[in-house]
Amino acid sequence: MRLTYFGHSVVQIKTGGATLLFDPFITGNPLAEAVTTADALSADAIILTHAHGDHWGDTMEIAKRCDALVVANHEITEYVKKNGHAKIQPLNTGGSFRFEWGVLTQTHARHSSSFPDGTYGGNPNGYILHAEDLYIYNAGDTSPFQEMAWIGSQQTIDLALLPIGDVFTMGITGATQAASLVEPKLTIPIHFDTFPPIKADTEKWQELMNEIGRDTRVLKPGESLDL
Secondary structure (H helix, E strand, O other): OEEEEOOOOOEEEEEOOEEEEEOOOOOOOHHHHOOOOHHHOOOOEEEOOOOOHHHHOOHHHHHHHHOOEEEEEHHHHHHHHHOOOOOEEEEOOOOEEEEOOEEEEEEEOOOOOEOOOOOEOOOOEEEEEEEOOEEEEEOOOOOOOOHHHHHHHHOOOOEEEEEOOOOOOOOHHHHHHHHHHHOOOEEEEEOOOOOHHHOOOHHHHHHHHHHOOOEEOOOOOOOEEEO
16 A cells, blocks of 8 residues: 655545545645646545545546546535536445445544535545555544544554644644544644645654654655555
8 A cells, every 4th residue: 555645635545456535635735736736646536524625626627537436425425426427425424335445434523514615515524444454544624532532442543644734623732632542553644834824843743742652754745655
C-alpha cells in the first residue's frame, strides 16, 4: 500500500490494484497545485468526508474523466448523481461496504457540511479503511470526541490521518488528544498550512505527540509513504 499526500486533506492511497482519492481539493489548493494538477490525477474511487468546497474540490471533473466511483454519505452521492455522474456508493454513519480493494466504514465526525452552492451536504464523516491487513483511520474535519476511543478499541489503527490546522477543526492540542484516544501506530497530520488561518506549528505538534508516546510523521505535499 502506498499513501501520497497532496496537501490540505487530499490523500491518495494505492491498494489492491486500485487508486483511492480522499477529498480531491486540487484546484485552488496552493499546496496541491505546487506538485500536481487535477488533470494529472486519476482515481478508481473518490471518497468524500463532507461537502465543503475545500474537500469537494475537483470531485466531478475527476469522477467523470476517470469514471470513478464516488463514495460518500447519501446526500452527497445524490448530489453527484443529479449532476450527471451515476457511479456512486452511498454510506451512512456506522455503515460499512466491502469493495474489491477493501472494506470502508463510515464514522462520526464533529463538523458541518454544505456544498459551495449552499446545498445541504448531510452529516460530516470520517472513514476506516481496512485493506491489505491494515486499518487506516481518516478522521475528516473534526474535533476530538470520546467515540474515538471506541474506534481504537475495535481494531488496532495502523495509521490515523488527523486534522491539526485549528480554527475550522481541532488544532495540535486537540489532535494530540484524539491520538491518545485512537492510539494509532502512526499519525499523519492533515488540513493545515493551506491558508494563513490554519497555519500549524508542526514542531510543537511533534513535541506533543512525543510526550504522549505516539509516533507521527509530517508529510510534505507530494510525498509518499509505503505501508
